[in-house]
Amino acid sequence: MARISTKFLTLLVAAFVGLTSVAVAQTVPAPGEPRAETGGAQTLADILRRQEQQKVDDSFRRDNIGNPETAAPIDGQLGTRGGVSDSEFWRAYRYNELDELGTVRASAKGPSGDTSVTSVVIQSTGMEWLSFRKGPLKDYGGYLLLGTIGILVLFFLFRGRIMIDGGKSGKTITRFIGIERFAHWTIAGSFILLALTGLTQLFGRFFIIPYLGHEAFAPIAIYGKWIHNNVSWAFMLGLVMVFVMWVSHNIPNRLDLKWFAVAGGLFSKNVHPPAKKFNAGQKVVFWGVVLLGASISVSGLSLLFPFEMPMFAATFHHLNDLGLPQLVGLDPLPTDLAPQTEMQLAQAWHAIVAFVFMALIIGHIYIGSVGMEGAFDAMGSGQVDEQWAKEHHGLWYEEVTGKPAYHDSHPAE
Amino acid sequence: MKAMFIAFVGIIVIAVGADQILHHAGFAIDEVTSAPSVRLD
Numbered sequence: 001m002a003r004i005s006t007k008f009l010t011l012l013v014a015a016f017v018g019l020t021s022v023a024v025a026q027t028v029p030a031p032g033e034p035r036a037e038t039g040g041a042q043t044l045a046d047i048l049r050r051q052e053q054q055k056v057d058d059s060f061r062r063d064n065i066g067n068p069e070t071a072a073p074i075d076g077q078l079g080t081r082g083g084v085s086d087s088e089f090w091r092a093y094r095y096n097e098l099d100e101l102g103t104v105r106a107s108a109k110g111p112s113g114d115t116s117v118t119s120v121v122i123q124s125t126g127m128e129w130l131s132f133r134k135g136p137l138k139d140y141g142g143y144l145l146l147g148t149i150g151i152l153v154l155f156f157l158f159r160g161r162i163m164i165d166g167g168k169s170g171k172t173i174t175r176f177i178g179i180e181r182f183a184h185w186t187i188a189g190s191f192i193l194l195a196l197t198g199l200t201q202l203f204g205r206f207f208i209i210p211y212l213g214h215e216a217f218a219p220i221a222i223y224g225k226w227i228h229n230n231v232s233w234a235f236m237l238g239l240v241m242v243f244v245m246w247v248s249h250n251i252p253n254r255l256d257l258k259w260f261a262v263a264g265g266l267f268s269k270n271v272h273p274p275a276k277k278f279n280a281g282q283k284v285v286f287w288g289v290v291l292l293g294a295s296i297s298v299s300g301l302s303l304l305f306p307f308e309m310p311m312f313a314a315t316f317h318h319l320n321d322l323g324l325p326q327l328v329g330l331d332p333l334p335t336d337l338a339p340q341t342e343m344q345l346a347q348a349w350h351a352i353v354a355f356v357f358m359a360l361i362i363g364h365i366y367i368g369s370v371g372m373e374g375a376f377d378a379m380g381s382g383q384v385d386e387q388w389a390k391e392h393h394g395l396w397y398e399e400v401t402g403k404p405a406y407h408d409s410h411p412a413e
Numbered sequence: 414m415k416a417m418f419i420a421f422v423g424i425i426v427i428a429v430g431a432d433q434i435l436h437h438a439g440f441a442i443d444e445v446t447s448a449p450s451v452r453l454d
């Protein structure tokens with residue numbers, strides 16, 4: 001009986017010592033402290049904050065990586081080899097706290113140096129990217145496009161089609177020569193394909209699969225991706241062509257202020273501000289296409305050649321040097337990015353720019369087709385009615401024909 | 414409208430050509446976005 005009592009007492013002592021050691025190693029919070037209800041693990045509040053894209057203090061996980069100095073002995077209850085449990089080991093791995101694995105980047109927030117994609121084992125920012133992609137990106141991107149279309153419908157109902165106020169003259173003038181129209185339609189045709197296939201990739205899961213099913217969507221997605229990847233080269237070619245041919249005509253000048261002062265005459269009849277080959281509205285479209293097109297091309301190339309062209313760490317570095325994040329009250333942007341994080345940022349930026357680009361082009365398509373009489377001819381046949389040219393590009397008409405476009409005082413002066 | 418149709422044909426030619434060139438150069442999408450390019454073997 002005495003031996004049994006002694007053994008039981010020994011077990012009790014061992015259990016007490018073991019539990020104490022475990023308690024020290026895992027730093028279980030006391031009642032009342034944060035995360036006490038889960039014993040120091042993730043709580044419902046953490047999950048809700050993450051779902052709402054709010055910052056979550058992950059120190060409870062990041063710092064919970066064990067301590068061999070205070071761990072239970074290997075021969076004690078719950079003792080682990082090396083004094084670190086599996087969970088603690090992998091947490092340390094994830095947060096790059098294993099000194100002996102210094103050359104292996106375990107997460108996006110690890111030490112810099114090795115930038116190869118295969119050195120990353122655990123990558124934390126994937127869920128943030130996924131949440132952004134299927135949340136704000138999809139929602140606000142969709143609102144932007146639908147809002148743009150809605151505004152144009154309202155504008156059409158309010159203003160109707162913008163007609164040639166003086167009526168067609170029956171005589172035409174060459175507005176764009178063949179190579180200009182070729183460049184325009186190269187970039188335009190490829191943009192339409194890129195927009196449709198890009199939207200399919202983003203919205204297909206939500207608006208195609210529920211109606212057509214996975215089997216039908218799979219080939220749509222696969223062929224759409226092929227089109228998106230390969231048609232992009234035609235887009236970039238067209239972008240370079242239009243930039244080279246038209247940049248000299250699109251330098252902002254004082255005439256643009258006059259155009260903006262009357263909103264280009266878009267909202268009133270018989271108002272025709274003076275303009276050369278491109279008016280201020282067209283210059284906005286031109287520079288929008290050039291800048292957004294260049295940006296979307298760079299991020300697209302980064303996506304086309306995965307991990308070969310990381311660009312965000314360098315960009316963030318320059319922005320930090322300029323002090324722009326600090327200027328708007330933000331912390332400096334991260335400059336130590338894992339290769340996967342670079343790809344996720346490239347995809348997110350590519351999509352954001354694409355939505356703005358599509359909104360701009362929807363407006364351009366509207367005014368170049370149903371929105372304005374005679375506008376499509378400029379890019380269709382290349383020949384526009386002389387009266388149309390006088391009303392919308394009077395100074396250019398005078399330059400080309402040598403004939404006056406205006407009856408009274410010269411509006412450009 | 415001839416320029417428009419020529420441009421559309423040009424888009425198709427460029428797309429097919431790009432696919433072939435990238436494929437032969439070892440930059441085919443199905444190669445650069447799958448193992449062993451992106452996985453720890």
